[in-house]
Amino acid sequence: MIRIDDRLYDEAYFSARSAELAAEIGLGAQDTGRYAVCFSETVDWLALFFAIRKAGASVLPIHPGTPYPAARKLAIGAGCDRLFYNSLTAEVLEPSDLLSAEGTLLQMSSGTTGAPKCVARNWTEIDAEIESYVATFREPEDMTPVVACPTTHSYGLICGILVALKRGQTPVIVNTANPKYLLKVLREIERPLLYSSPAILHTLARLTPAGEQIHATMTSGTLLPDPWFADIRAKSRFMFQQYGCSESGCIAINPDVTSAGDMGFVLPHLIAATGNTAEDAGEIVVSNGDGAPIHTRDLGYRRADGMLVFVSRLDDMINVSGLNVYPKDVEDAVMAMPAVTDAVAFRKADRFAGERVALLFSAEAPVAPQAVREWCSRHLASHQLPMEILQIDAVPRQANGKISRRDVAARHLAGEFNKPIAGAAS
Template sequence: MIQIDDKLYDRVHFDNAALRLAGEVGLTTGTRYAVCFPETADWLAFFFAIRAAGASVMPIHPATPYPAARRLAETAGCHRLFYHSLAAEQLNDAPPVKGEGELLQMSSGTTGAPKCVARTWSSIDREIDTYVATFREPSDMTPVVACPTTHSYGLICGLLVALKRGQVPVVVNTANPKFVLKALRGVERPLLYSSPAILHTLARLLPSGESLHAVMTSGTLLPSAWFGEIRAKTRHMFQQYGCSEAGCIAINPDVSAPEDMGYVLPHHRLQAGSNAETADEIIIHTPSAPIHTRDLGYVRPDGMLVFISRLDDTINVSGLNVYPKDVEDVVMAKPGVSDAVAFRLADRFAGERVGLLFSADRQISAEEIRAWCTGNLASHQVPMEVIQVGTVPRQANGKISRREIAGLHAEGRLAPEPVA
C-alpha cells in the first residue's frame, strides 16, 4: 500500500491500473516510454505497469513544460511520450531495444551537459536488496517521501525500499513546507526523505521543544550552518551518497558531520584517497566500466567515506586549491547570512579567483563580507567579487550548479538585489 497525501492506495489498485494501462496503451517489451503526469498516483500506476511489461521508462517531473519534456524524451531515445494524457505521442520508429528494461534518468548537469543514464531493473533490485539488508535503522519507522518520485532518490530509496520492507510509504506534496510538517505530525515515527533545502526550512519552522523523529539527506553537501540547525532539531539523522549511474553508494546511519557521507554498501567496490592529504577522485568499479564521480574524497580507517569537494568546483588561485564549501561555511557563519555559494571567476593574474553569491535577512555590503572572510580565511580564499541576491538559485533537487551560476555571472545576469 502507498499513501499519497491523505489517500491510501492498496496493491489491488495499482495491479488493476497496470492491467488497464497495459491493455489500453499496448505496453511492449523493449519500448522506451517517457511519462509526465501531473498526479503522483497516475504516474506510479504507469511506472508499475511499464516495469511489469519489461519495458523502459523515463520519469519526467510533472512541472516540466511540454517542449522541455519532449526534448528530454528525445535525448533519452524514447519511442513514445505520455504528456499529461494516455494519448501517446510517437517520437521515433526505431526498433525495440534488446535486453532488459531500464529506468532512464537524466544526470543533473551540475558539471556539464546532462546525459541519459540507463539502469536495468535487476541492478535496481540489487541496490534495494543491499540497501534494506545494510541500512536497518529505519525498520520500525514510516518513510515519508517529500521529494519527487520521478527522481531516483524518492522513487527507489524512498518508495521502493519501503515497499521491500513491507512498510506503507507516505508521499507528500513538497510545495508547502507547512503541509509537510503537518503530515509528519500525523505519522508515527516518521523518516523524512527530502532535500537539504526542505529539511533546513522545516528545522526553522519547528517551534521550540519540538523535533523531527528522523530525516534522510542526500543530493548535495549540507552547509555547516544548515547542518547544525537540522541536527539540533532531529533525533535521528541519516545521510546517503550516490550518483545517477550507480544509485546509492554509501549510507551514514548517524550523521555527526556533513562531510561524512557514510559506509559504502557491500555490493560496490570503491576507490578514493586514504586520508585528507591523499584525497582523490571517488571511483566506483563495476563489471562493465569504472564510474568516475568527479567527487574528491577519501575513506577513513573506520570505513567512513568523506567528501571534500566536486573536482569541477575546485577553484585554483595561483596554484592553490580553494574548496567552495570552506568559503561558504565561513560566510554563512556571519549573522544574518542565510545562504551562500562560492564559484569560479576567471582572473588574468591568478588564473582563477573566488566569486560569491549570498542571501541575507538584511542588506550587507560586499566590503563587510570581505572583511569577515579576511578574518576567517586565507587570502587566496577571500572572494574577489561579492553579490547579494534575494534567493540563491538552486535546482529542483536542492543542488547548486556552480557552473550555471558562473555562466550567469559571465553573461552579466547576476545583479545585486536589495533586501525588501
C-alpha cells in the same frame, strides 16, 4: 500500500490500475519500448511506472512541473520512442538507435558538471541496489518513510518508495512544498523518516518549535553547508545521509550523521576506491565488479573505520595561483555571518592569479559587500577571499537542492546577477 497526501491506495488498486493502463497503451508481456512519462498526478505516474516495469520495458520519469517542450526534448535526448504527457495518448517520437531489448530505468543526470546525459540502469541493477540498501540500512525498519521529494527522481522513487515496499512498509508521499503542511503530516505519524532535499530540511528545522524534534531525517543530493547541518541535526532525533550518483544509484549510507562531510559506509554490492586520508584525497571511483568503473568526479577519502568522506567536486575546485580553494570552505564561512541565509562560491577567470573566487549570497536584509569581505578576511586565508561579491534574492538551486556552480558562473558571466538588491551597496 502507498499513501499519497491524505489518500491510501492498496496493492489491489495498483495491480488493477496498472493492468488497465498496460492494456490501454498496448504494453506487451516482454515489451522493448522506451517510454517517457510526465504526469501531474502521482498516483497515475506510479501506476504506469509499475506497469512498464512489470512488462520489462524502459521508462524515463519526467518531473511533473516540466513544460511540454522541455519534456519532449528530454524524451528525445533519452532515445524514447513514445512520450506520455498528461495523457494516455502517446506522442510517437522518431526511432532511436538507443533502443535495446533490456528494460531500464532512464534518468537524465543533473548537469552539475556539464550537459545532462541519459543514464540507463537495468531492472536487475535496481533490484540489487534495493536488496543491498534494505539488508544494510536496518535503522528505519520501524519507521514510516515520508517522501517529500520528487518521485520521478531515483532518491524518492527507489530509496523512498521501492525500498519501503520491499520492507513491507507503507510510504507516505507528500506532494506539496508547503513546509507547514509537511510538519503537520510528520506530527501525525508515530515514527516518520523524512526523505527530502537539504533546502526543505533546513526550512523545517527553522520552523520546528524549540523542544520539538523530527523523528528522523534523510538528506542526499548535495553537501549540507555547516550552518544548515547544525540546524537540521539539532532538530532531528535521528539523522541519516546517503551518497550516490545517477550511474550507480545509492553508493553509501551514514546511519548516524555527526559531520556534514561524512557520506556513509559503502553498500556491499559496490566497491569504492579513493584516497585513504584527507591529505591524499582522490576521486571516488565506483564499481559493481562487473561493468566499467564509474568516475564520480567527486574528491574524497576513506577513513580507517570505513566512512566515506566527501571533500569537493573536482570540477568545482578553484585554483588560485596554484593553491586549491574548496568552495564549501568559503560558503561555510560566509553563511556563519549573521543575516546571511545562503551562499555559492565559484571560479572566475583572473589574468594575474589564473582563477579567483567569486561569491553570490542571499540574506534576510541588505548587507554591504565590504562587510562580507571584512568578515571573510577574519575567517579565511588570503587566497580563499572572494574578489567579487554580489547579494541576490535567492541562490539558484536545482529541484534536488544541488547547486550547479558551472551554471552559476555562466549566468554570472552573462550579467544575470548584476542587478543590485534594493538598499544594498554594490
